[in-house]
Amino acid sequence: MSRIDETIDFVPVRIAVLTVSDTRKLEEDRxxxxxxxxxxxAGHLVAARQIIRDERAQIAEQLRAWCADPEIDVILSxxxxxxxxxxxxVEAHRDVYEKEIEAFSIVFTHVSMAKIGTSAVQSRATGGVANGTYLFALPGSPGACKDAWDEILLKQxxxxxxxxxxxxxxxxxxxxxxxK
Structure with a gap:
C-alpha cells in the first residue's frame, strides 16, 4: 500500500508553473x-511562473525552454x-514529450470521477517526460489543480x-x- 517512509529525508524539487489562458492575468490566476x-x-520550490496564450507553438516553445533549464525538474501547466x-x-505537451505517462491521465480521470462524475470525460489531462524533466498538463480550474496535486502529484x-x-x-x- 502507498505510504510515506518517515525514515527517509525529504528531497525538494524545482517546479515551474505555466498557466495557459487568453484572458487571465497573474492577479486573476487562481x-x-x-x-x-x-x-x-509541500516543501518544494517554485522555480518559475508564467502565463501564456493558448497558442500551440508558443506553449511548446516555453515547455522546451524550461525542459532545457537545469534549474527546473517538473513543469505543471x-x-x-x-x-x-x-x-x-495537450497537443503542445505531446509535441515536446519523449515519453508519455499514460497512467497519469487514467489516474486523474479516476480521481475526477469521484469529484465531478461523468464530467471527468471532458478533461484531457496528460503527463510526460522530456529532456529529463517531468511535464503535467492539468485542467484550468482550481478544483482540478487541487485534485491533481493532492491526490497524485503530492505523493509522486x-x-x-x-x-x-x-x-x-x-x-x-x-x-x-x-x-555509454
Whole structure:
C-alpha cells in the first residue's frame, strides 16, 4: 500500500508553473496560485511562473525552454486541456514529450470521477517526460489543480513515498542522452 517512509529525508524539487489562458492575468490566476501554494506548502520550490496564450507553438516553445533549464525538474501547466478549438495545451505537451505517462491521465480521470462524475470525460489531462524533466498538463480550474496535486502529484513528487515515486528515478530520465 502507498505510504510515506518517515525514515527517509525529504528531497525538494524545482517546479515551474505555466498557466495557459487568453484572458487571465497573474492577479486573476487562481489555478496557478493554487498550484504555487501547494508546491510551497509541500516543501518544494517554485522555480518559475508564467502565463501564456493558448497558442500551440508558443506553449511548446516555453515547455522546451524550461525542459532545457537545469534549474527546473517538473513543469505543471494549467488550462487548455478541454475540448474547445482553443484548447491546445495537450497537443503542445505531446509535441515536446519523449515519453508519455499514460497512467497519469487514467489516474486523474479516476480521481475526477469521484469529484465531478461523468464530467471527468471532458478533461484531457496528460503527463510526460522530456529532456529529463517531468511535464503535467492539468485542467484550468482550481478544483482540478487541487485534485491533481493532492491526490497524485503530492505523493509522486515526494521522495519518501513508497513503494515508488517520480523523484527517485529523476537521475535516470535522461540516461538515453548520455554517452555509454
Amino acid at each position: 489555478s496557478g496560485q493554487t498550484l504555487v501554494e501547494r508546491i510551497e506548502a 494549467t488550462g487548455g486541456t478541454g475540448l474547445t478549438g482553443r484548447d491546445v495545451t 513528487l515526494d521522495y519518501r513515498h513508497r513503494p515508488c515515486n517520480f523523484v527517485e528515478i529523476m537521475p535516470r530520465l535522461d540516461e538515453h542522452l548520455r554517452r
